[in-house]
Amino acid sequence: xxxxxxxxxxxxxxxxxxxxxxxxxxxxxxxxxxxxxxxxxxxxxxxxxxxxxxxxxxxxxxxxxxxxxx
Amino acid sequence: xxxxxxxxxxxxxxxxxxxxxxxxxxxxxxxxxxxxxxxxxxxxxxxxxxxxxxxxxxxxxxxxxxxxxxxxxxxxxxxxxxxxxxxxxxxxxxxxxxxxxxxxxxxxxxxxxxxxxxxxxxxxxxxxxxxxxxxxxxxxxxxxxxxxxxxxxxxxxxxxxxxxxxxxxxxxxxxxxxxxxxxxxxxxxxxxxxxxxxxxxxxxxxxxxxxxxxxxxxxxxxxxxxxxxxxxxxxxxxxxxxxxxxxxxxxxxxxxxxxxxxxxxxxxxxxxxxxxxxxxxxxxxxxxxxxxxxxxxxxxxxxxxxxxxxxxxxxxxxxxxx
Numbered sequence: 001x002x003x004x005x006x007x008x009x010x011x012x013x014x015x016x017x018x019x020x021x022x023x024x025x026x027x028x029x030x031x032x033x034x035x036x037x038x039x040x041x042x043x044x045x046x047x048x049x050x051x052x053x054x055x056x057x058x059x060x061x062x063x064x065x066x067x068x069x070x
Numbered sequence: 071x072x073x074x075x076x077x078x079x080x081x082x083x084x085x086x087x088x089x090x091x092x093x094x095x096x097x098x099x100x101x102x103x104x105x106x107x108x109x110x111x112x113x114x115x116x117x118x119x120x121x122x123x124x125x126x127x128x129x130x131x132x133x134x135x136x137x138x139x140x141x142x143x144x145x146x147x148x149x150x151x152x153x154x155x156x157x158x159x160x161x162x163x164x165x166x167x168x169x170x171x172x173x174x175x176x177x178x179x180x181x182x183x184x185x186x187x188x189x190x191x192x193x194x195x196x197x198x199x200x201x202x203x204x205x206x207x208x209x210x211x212x213x214x215x216x217x218x219x220x221x222x223x224x225x226x227x228x229x230x231x232x233x234x235x236x237x238x239x240x241x242x243x244x245x246x247x248x249x250x251x252x253x254x255x256x257x258x259x260x261x262x263x264x265x266x267x268x269x270x271x272x273x274x275x276x277x278x279x280x281x282x283x284x285x286x287x288x289x290x291x292x293x294x295x296x297x298x299x300x301x302x303x304x305x306x307x308x309x310x311x312x313x314x315x316x317x318x319x320x321x322x323x324x325x326x327x328x329x330x331x332x333x334x335x336x337x338x339x340x341x342x343x344x345x346x347x348x349x350x351x352x353x354x355x356x357x358x359x360x361x362x363x364x365x366x367x368x369x370x371x372x373x374x375x376x377x378x379x380x381x382x383x384x385x386x387x388x389x390x391x392x
Contacts, residue, residue, distance in 0.1 A: 008232060008233050009232065009233035009234060009386070010229075010231075010232040010233060011230065011231055011232075011234060011373060011374055011375050011377065012228075012229070012230045012231075012374075013370070013373075013374075014225075014228075014230055014366075014369040014370055014374060015370060016366040016369075016370060020362070020366065021366065023362065024358075024359050024362035024363045024366060025359065025363070026359070027355045027356065027358050027359030027362065028355075028356055028359025028360055028363065029359070030352055030355040030356060030359070031352060031353055031354075031355050031356010031357060031358075031359055031360075032356055033352070034348070034349060034352025034353055034355070034356065035352070035353060035356060038349050038352070038353070039099075042349060043099065043102050044102050044339060044340075045340075045345075045349045046099075046349055046353065047096075047099035047102040047103055048102075048103065048335060048336065048339050048340075049349050049350040049352075049353040049354070050095075050096065050099060050353050051096065051103060051189065051190075051335055052328070052331045052332050052335050052336075052350070052353075052354075053353050053354045053356070053357040054092045054093065054096055054189075054357070055189055055190065055331050055335075056213075056327060056328055056331055056354075056357070057092070057357045057360070057361055058092075058093070058185075059206075059209070059210035059213060059214070059327070060210075060213060060214060060217055060361070062141060062178070062182065062210065063210050063211060063213065063214025063217070064214065064217070065141060065144065065145050065148070065149075065174075066174075066178065066211075066214070067214070067218070068145075068148050068149055068152065
């Protein structure tokens, strides 16, 4: 059985800074605007890049889930 | 090891629910991507038409919904149990998650392979590789370990998980990252070598397309930046524990994961020309925004560490002895 007697343990709650939140929202807004314009102007290009990004982030999300099991 | 992955992985995972919505959006542009969805194309290509039993619109949509829905359900129960355990301390929830995890591995192995075939391989419906699902799986795991390494470095640098995540945990995650770097190269070479050796026109077409119109440089770039450089850069023990070094390699792997998917998708469009610009950057930025918002929301709302997990003590005292 492992012992944790001599280890200093501490967990804090994560609070994103306003800059971090703003960055995420700005990136999301850029994506939405690009998508909205692109679907009308260059649909093949936008759907192709959408497929690449969707598959990329699906992989990251799914990989995270894989490591949540025991 | 499992504990540390669980700690960081469960934060990473909320993204999937948001990403699932992205899958539904993809269905709207489905006709722009898949030639086999066009009846006229099928009429002109009897060999592709022979695959219509699998490659047809309704079964594609059904499979996408079943796969993504199944992953969301597993996420809901596995992460839900972990969060519930944070509040109740009920050790039985760990045993429940063991059963769920066994089910998930079985579901995942089949569903992810078919997901890769449906979304990526079927862009070129005449081509097939029996190792394609594993190729995508190896790249996915290499990238996932890169994200885990980055999250460990970030959480440690902020002092948010003192004692729960140490240099020892980081070292092990980076070893896995290196291991999957080799695994990716092994699978990529296996796919290439078998197709090259058999020299069947329906199969070689895939690599021929990726050896002309500027794609050859990207093909070699994958070999160099996705395998050779990360492999050499992660060999020395001390470098696996150097935050700046690991961060740089992890970002390189994440960039190359994008390049790899781009390399699988784009040669099928735009007359096989290399094309990259505002649209690709903008769409990727949007997904990154969703990713970060999901991550921040989860990390802000729930504990970064499953504190009442009965196995938490084992993960804290982890030491790398070599």
